[in-house]
Amino acid sequence: MILDWLVVVLLVILSLTILLARDLFWVVASFITFGLVLTLAWSSLQAPDLALAEAAIGGGLMTLFLIDSLGFSDPEQTSSAGGFPITKLQGLTALGSMIVAVPLLRAFWAGGAVSPGLGPLVEQKIELSGVEHPVSAVLLNFRFFDTWFEMTVILLAIVALQTLRGRTPRGDSLPSGQSDQVLTWFARLLSPVLILFSVYLLWRGKHAPGGAFQSGVVLGAALSVLALTGYQDFLLRSPVVSRLVVTLGVVGFSGAGLFPLVLGGELAELPSGWAGDTILIVETMAALSTGMSIPYLLVALQVPKDKVQCEERTS
Amino acid sequence: MPSFVFGAVVVFLLANLAVGLLRLAWGPNAADRVLSVQLFGTTLVAVVLLLGRVWQEPWFDVLALVLAFLAAFPALSYNRRVPTRSEERHRDSL
């Protein structure tokens, strides 16, 4: 209980810091710490899958995207555009949110009618799903649509970013960081272990916390470490193949979702005898494509500098 | 080993982390803030390991491993910030 209070106090302090801090790097560092502390909140709420995903995304990957964008911004602006200028509209917003807060908090703490939730139903039907871990069962069988369209959202984000970016002379590569003995060895030691670890998480998802997304995110971290330390072959050697890997998730989910229609079933109704195997294949495809998406997101973030070069070349 | 010993250590480490937030606030360089985040990451690995023993949940070790593996990301992305011209010159002379 003391632990919960400590976590809660830290979360509120950090969110207020994000609101009030002037320095941009302070905001980003607070956000990373916020993500790390949130991991503890998920652990305390007995949501291991969320804790794993939050640790990998909030503590790892968002850092990469945010600090990368910070490096792009120039120092003079960072300090000047901080502040907390309160206009009439913003004052009203603040007042409004405080007024909304009171009934929301009251409603939440009053408790009242407690519904049993969907937990018992999931427990009852879990044998039909083909996996033993309830969260995986919901994610990949009972609410197949959610995950299907989640993969679509990731793919759409990449397509949109690539469209924004346009064609660039250097293809899908990151502007090379400094190559360096220590970094090279770090990548050589860490990324194989991370890839192995992501396979372990994928395998684990069937009966325990873990699964396609946690695995995909860890794989993505491994690939980003490689891309950041100059090992970009997997992006550059055969761009078509790498892009196909990015689409694998949507392809897998569409296949598994549409195939039952051919057999005369409902959309996304996994065949009961084959559910376990179908899920394993779909999960592997989803993990691979999530993993490959992350270096692509990072590459596609490098918009403006590449644009400058393109415009210079054409003029 | 009574689990309240581990619990006390967890509370101590989290209090430590809360005090460390001051360095996050003071800065003054970006590097100092990356340093504090690094310290928080390591503290959390310890906290998660201990909590796994207190609550008897084996998956906490997996979580600690994820945290430990990805602890280098802030420094890794910080290092990628485009170096200014003086940095380039300094590096070339090394």
Place this chain on the structure above:
Amino acid sequence: MTVSEFFTIASLILGCFFFLAGTVGLLRLPDTLCRLHALTKADNLGLGFIVFALILQSQSVLESLRLLVIWLAALLTSSTASYLIGRHTLLSRDRKDSHL
């Protein structure tokens, strides 16, 4: 109190001490490179002693190995991170706007 309990508590206290030292150093030392020095103590020794305490209490060899792997992973990442931060600081020290 058995011998292993004594060593567990001793090494937990040592681990806490190093984490405290790391935080105090982070707050009190004058510049970035000094603070880096304080941080590495907490990273390596603080976590090391706590992992050692847990290994003493672990039920199986597998669990001990798992804890050891976690400590080694933390060592690898924290030493690389420290190197990167240190080098970056060193390289940008002669810059005027070391603000960002």
Place this chain on the structure above:
Amino acid sequence: MSSSALFGGTGIIIFLVGLLGTFSLPHLLKKIVCINVMGSGVFLVLAAVGNKDVGATNDPVPQAMILTGIVVAMASSVFALALARQIAHRSGFWLLPEDREKL
């Protein structure tokens, strides 16, 4: 107070702090971070409602939805960051055109 009530209440507070930041901070990067904070608040409320000491068991459905949400939030934040960088590159400011006029 049970821990799920505690985290749920915190989720509401964090959501409102993020909402306030999204409206009141002109800097685009801060806006994006604040939207993420807002999202985390929503996730906390959702997880607290599905927790063991509210329902009968630990409800896996909210957890699966939050997991989906975390990944989608990451993808859309990256997209938002790219748009913001585009704006910053073209105009020289991390600000929306409306906010720039006020400068």
